[in-house]
Amino acid sequence: METQTLPRSLARTITEEEIAAYERDGATVLRNVVPMEWIEQMRSAIDRILENPGSASVEYTPEGEKGRYYGDFFVWMRDPDFKAFMKDSPMPQLAAQVMKATSAHFFYDQLLVKEANTKEPTPWHQDLPYWPVRGNDILSLWVPFDRATEETGVVTYVKGSHKWGKMFAPSAFGKDTGFAEIYAKAGLEPLPDVEANRESYDLTAFELDPGDVIIHHPLTLHYASGNASSTGRRRGLALRYLGDDAEFDGRPGTFVENTKVMTLLPGFAMKDGDRFEDPLFPQVWPR
Ligand SMILES: O=C(O)CCC(=O)C(=O)O
DSSP states (O other), X not given: OOGGGSOOSOSSOOOHHHHHHHHHHSEEEEOSOSOHHHHHHHHHHHHHHHHSOOTTOEEOSOTTSSSOEEEEEOGXXXXXXXHXXXXXXXXXXXXXXXXXXXXXXXXXXXXXXXXXXXXXOEEEEOSXXXXXXXXXXXXXXXXXXXXXXXXXXXXXXXXXXXXXXXXXXXXXXXXXXXXXXXHXXXXXXXXXXXXXXXXXXXXXXXXXXXXXXXXXXXXXXEEEOOBOOSSOOXXXXXXXXXXXTOEEOOOSSSGXXXXXXXXXXXXXXXXXXXXXXXXXXXXXXXX
């Protein structure tokens, strides 16, 4: 389908109550907001990427194990459908509305696919410690392209953890992905063991159908199990948007120290305190 003919508006309007739930809990679900035309177009696009992994992509499932946990970053830079989705779909307007931002820049997209029979979980983490950004107007939209259930690996959040005033040391998503030494440089306090003490935390998780979106704050602690289904896929795409107060943070231990990721960002030259006024992070709202 021609991208120009796909809807530019959400399937329904977002309410003040939904935005208030996001601000209070650090994560909430918006049901039935993404027009199905976009979901269908992106399903094919994702499968194309899975057949042609990007240069910074990571196979988190060790070779020889069942299943596949595939991660990829900045996919919009090489695939026109990913680009259209972050820019021409209703998603940038949604992000700007939730952040109450006058303008929004696109930070990056992260593809997180767990095929059937994938054991590897996504470990508990906050997003911000991985990122060279500071500010409060930073939002992730987690978009499912299959039904996401307890079995296939829903994202689970610690409610309100975005307000703890803490940044915990990032955890490496997989073994030997080259990130562990970089994260050590951040010198942040260790993450609490949420998984071993689930009953001590106020957890929330949302089973999702395609069309739903989770919105989450970059300091909200979250996790996702592996995909225990023997048939169901779990294709998810996180779109990260930056609003009015976001600026470049040059602190040590973020992804700018990863050479594989930085090959995706030719000419990157931002300095501490810069606004994200750079074609690598295009303004997407207002269009
Ligand atoms: O999809 C997952 O397994 C985890 C998602 C996540 O960590 C994120 O979107 O920040």
